[in-house]
Amino acid sequence: MEDIAGGRVHISVHIEGTTNTSFLAELGNIYGAEHVLVYQLAQKRFLRLSDLPYNPAASLIKIGKDLLENAPLISQIIPDNGNPAPSPAGGYSRKELPPDTAVVYGHFTPNLFRGIFDNPFISIILKDPLERMITSYKEWKGKQGIVDWRATIPYKKNITFRDFALREEFINFQSKSLGSKRLGDYDLVGVTECQASFIAQLRNKDWTGYVEPLPKGYPLEKSRYKNLGITQEFLEEFQSANQLDYSIYQQAKEFMGYC
Structure with missing residues (x-):
């Protein structure tokens, strides 16, 4: 069965804090890892997913950075067996992507x-939006601020979640990530909670079996929120500041029809 893209090059826009390497692995399964070009933000270059040794515990961005800084290693990863040539030393530039590119994936706008x-x-x-910021805050704390994001702040271990989440750099960040397009201009829109359905649609398969009603609201009494100092007062302030992000998130759920 043909994938939903129907032979068109797939631009997979990845917003920081939304999905993890399991989604990227799924793209490799659908299109072939050698045909998935992963954007290395800091270097502004692309590497084939097949050139990145997959390790669920490792950052693919860090692996890509290491490969770009140690270019001779790339040719040793994939033998000359008739498959597409491995990424050149230094990776591919935006205007020099190989003709067999099926997917480009990374932190960029279309x-x-x-x-x-x-x-x-x-x-x-x-x-x-709130869950994305919780994920981002934990990653930023865990990596002591060494993250390859489009927007970040210098690391200080005493920065609270409240101060982090309300930084101007992060306000309505998902809306900004749409670029010059509206959400309705995208060919396929999903939400993290229903990633399995999104992948099923990419595979052009029936996705109705993935219908799962999601609970509404935030159980602020749970430790996940209490430990970060998330109160009703903070939540109202956060939602007010991020009205655009909440609006497009709700729109995305409506596009999916159930989630």
């Missing part, structure tokens, strides 16, 4: 590929 691909298939996954 604007990056204006004039590069003819009629691409564009997808995006959104996440509940």
Whole structure:
């Protein structure tokens, strides 16, 4: 069965804090890892997913950075067996992507590929704004601020979640990540909570079996929220500041029809 993109190059927009490496692995399963080009934000270069040794505990971004800094290693990862050539030393530039590219994935807006691909298939996954910030805060704390994001702040171990989440850099960040397009302009829209359905749709399979009603609201009495100092007062302030993100997140759920 043909994938939903129907042969069009798939631009997979990844917003920080929404999905993990399991989603990228699924793209590799669908299109073939050698045809998935992963964007290395700091270097502004692309590497084939097949050039990145998959390790669920490792950061693919860090692996890519290491490979770009140690270019001779790349040619040793994939033998000359008739498969597409491995990424060149230094990776691919935006304007020099190989003709066998099926997917480009990473932290970018679709604007990056204006004039590069003819009629691409564009997808995006959104996440509940508060949950995305919780994920991002934990990653930022765990890595002591060493994250390859488009927006970040210097690491200070005493920064509270409240101060982190209400930084101007992060307000309505998902809305900004749409680029010049509206959500309705995307070919496929999903939400993190229903990633399995999103992947089923990519595979052009029946996804109705993945219907799962989601609980509404935040159980602020649970330790997940209490330990971060998330109170009703903070929640109201956060939701007010991120009205655009909550609006497009709700729209994304409506596009999916059930989640």
